Amino acid sequence: MSRNLSTDLAAELRARIVDGAIQPGGKLPSENTLIGEFGVSRTVVRAALTRLQAEGLVETERGRGSFALTPPPTGNTERHGTRPVTSVEDRLRLLEFRVGVESEAAALAARNHTERNLKAIKSALEEFTVTAGHPAHAMKSDYQFHRAIAAATGNPFYSDCLASLGQTMITMPRTRLMTGDERYPTDHVEQVIHEHTSIHAAIADRDESAAAAAMRTHLTNSRRRLMSATRRHQD
Numbered sequence: 001m002s003r004n005l006s007t008d009l010a011a012e013l014r015a016r017i018v019d020g021a022i023q024p025g026g027k028l029p030s031e032n033t034l035i036g037e038f039g040v041s042r043t044v045v046r047a048a049l050t051r052l053q054a055e056g057l058v059e060t061e062r063g064r065g066s067f068a069l070t071p072p073p074t075g076n077t078e079r080h081g082t083r084p085v086t087s088v089e090d091r092l093r094l095l096e097f098r099v100g101v102e103s104e105a106a107a108l109a110a111r112n113h114t115e116r117n118l119k120a121i122k123s124a125l126e127e128f129t130v131t132a133g134h135p136a137h138a139m140k141s142d143y144q145f146h147r148a149i150a151a152a153t154g155n156p157f158y159s160d161c162l163a164s165l166g167q168t169m170i171t172m173p174r175t176r177l178m179t180g181d182e183r184y185p186t187d188h189v190e191q192v193i194h195e196h197t198s199i200h201a202a203i204a205d206r207d208e209s210a211a212a213a214a215m216r217t218h219l220t221n222s223r224r225r226l227m228s229a230t231r232r233h234q235d
Contacts, residue, residue, distance in 0.1 A: 088226070113152040
């Protein structure tokens with residue numbers, strides 16, 4: 001009985017995170033609040049949170065509480081002027097913006113990267129490949145891949161731009177976060193790995209044109225995949 005209650009509570013909290021009711025970095029309701037809202041025991045609440053932690057959707061900090069996806073970095077967490085991304089339309093517009101910014105960033109990374117930069121990009125790519133079947137963890141490593149490329153430009157404004165957007169800039173279709181790979185086409189995941197690999201290879205070869213083209217292809221395909229996943233969910 002307790003197992004079913006914790007599963008149901010985890011499903012409810014997962015839906016709130018995926019639907020954006022709890023934003024990335026946002027704090028989940030306290031244990032006492034969840035106990036009162038759902039009429040369950042503390043054991044059930046903790047079991048549900050543990051489940052979400054295992055999925056990578058929630059991180060818990062002692063004394064601070066539980067947070068959706070990745071808590072904001074310590075220190076100055078204000079993000080002045082950053083428009084919230086709360087709808088599919090917002091995500092599509094954000095991808096359009098990213099095509100311009102990150103295609104140029106990839107070209108600059110190909111021109112200016114150091115060996116340390118290249119190792120960081122490769123490390124993020126490897127982590128993404130390993131975690132590809134674990135959506136929330138993959139989302140984090142995907143973000144680190146793009147952050148590493150921005151850092152490799154040698155221009156801090158690119159890094160600042162991606163940092164201000166935060167992990168929410170990564171487009172993870174709702175169906176994948178909600179169900180893992182159960183109903184999400186595995187060929188999409190494999191295609192993203194291939195696209196990331198192509199970007200890394202072009203940067204490593206110091207081929208500016210190829211790096212920009214590979215990034216543009218990746219983000220354009222991401223936009224197409226998001227539109228396709230949205231249509232399937234609506235159907």
